[in-house]
Amino acid sequence: MSHDSKEMFGNFLWIIEALDQKTISVEDFYKLLPHVKSDAEKNLRTVQDSTVWLKTQYGDFKIKPVRIKVMDLFRQLEEKYAKALKEKNINFFFNGDQSGSLTTDRLLLEFVLDKIFNNAIKYSFPGQEIYLQQAISSDKVILSVIDLGTGIDQKYLSTIYSYDNPIFNGTAGEKGVGLSLKIVKNFISLMQGTIDIISSEKGTTVSLFLPKFNE
Structure with a gap:
């Protein structure tokens, strides 16, 4: 999970820097955004799933x-x-x-x-x-x-x-x-x-x- 998050933020930082340094065009920047969004959604689901799971692993968890x-x-x-x-x-x-x-x-x-x-x-x-x-x-x-x-x-x-x-x-x-x-x-x-x-x-x-x- 840590590796995936680092990769996602690294990719996002890369395209922002590329746009800032004008090594990619604004048009190409917007073409890459759906991919970044997909990665962000995937990592958010991972964090949310892990949070729910952790609640069952600590303390005296009992089903209700x-x-x-x-x-x-x-x-x-x-x-x-x-x-x-x-x-x-x-x-x-x-x-x-x-x-x-x-x-x-x-x-x-x-x-x-x-x-x-x-x-x-x-x-x-x-x-x-x-x-x-x-x-x-x-x-x-x-x-x-x-x-x-x-x-x-x-x-x-x-x-x-x-x-x-x-x-x-x-x-x-x-x-x-x-x-x-x-x-x-x-x-x-x-x-x-x-x-x-x-x-x-x-x-x-x-x-x-x-x-x-x-x-």
């Missing part, structure tokens, strides 16, 4: 289970990512009981779903569909985010939560930070759940298996 309506989670994602969904012309649907709910830590679950859904959009092609699906087993609530995008090569699945896993750009050139899924796995463990990822060239299904807590 509350009743959460699954359709509320669906609507939050739909609203937050309305612009991204529209830009890629992606349709977002819900599968399951629209009155369904589960009991777990809201902060952790919203973070986890946000990162998984962000990846689903990132690796989907324009005109495709994404689904949030709820299912119930005897002792688990299963939430799945299903996309029909590029999929994950099988050789990378075993290292997807490690720092050795390569970072891939999205179908529209969106940049990843390589940190989110590592935090996701940690947060799912805090919720006493598990995660399963099934992926192929036809898309990816990320499923969260969460216990049925009593309120």
Whole structure:
């Protein structure tokens, strides 16, 4: 993270100095700004994700289970990512009981779903569909985010939560930070759940298996 931040600020300082010294034109300066903006947004997400993660690592952190309506989670994602969904012309649907709910830590679950859904959009092609699906087993609530995008090569699945896993750009050139899924796995463990990822060239299904807590 420190390396990425230094690189981003170094690039920004370089183009400002180049403009000041007139080694690049104003036109070229403005052409470079979208790239700088993209790097800045990526580093901001990294800092924000790390801040949320650090809150769970210090002190006597305990999850706070509350009743959460699954359709509320669906609507939050739909609203937050309305612009991204529209830009890629992606349709977002819900599968399951629209009155369904589960009991777990809201902060952790919203973070986890946000990162998984962000990846689903990132690796989907324009005109495709994404689904949030709820299912119930005897002792688990299963939430799945299903996309029909590029999929994950099988050789990378075993290292997807490690720092050795390569970072891939999205179908529209969106940049990843390589940190989110590592935090996701940690947060799912805090919720006493598990995660399963099934992926192929036809898309990816990320499923969260969460216990049925009593309120």
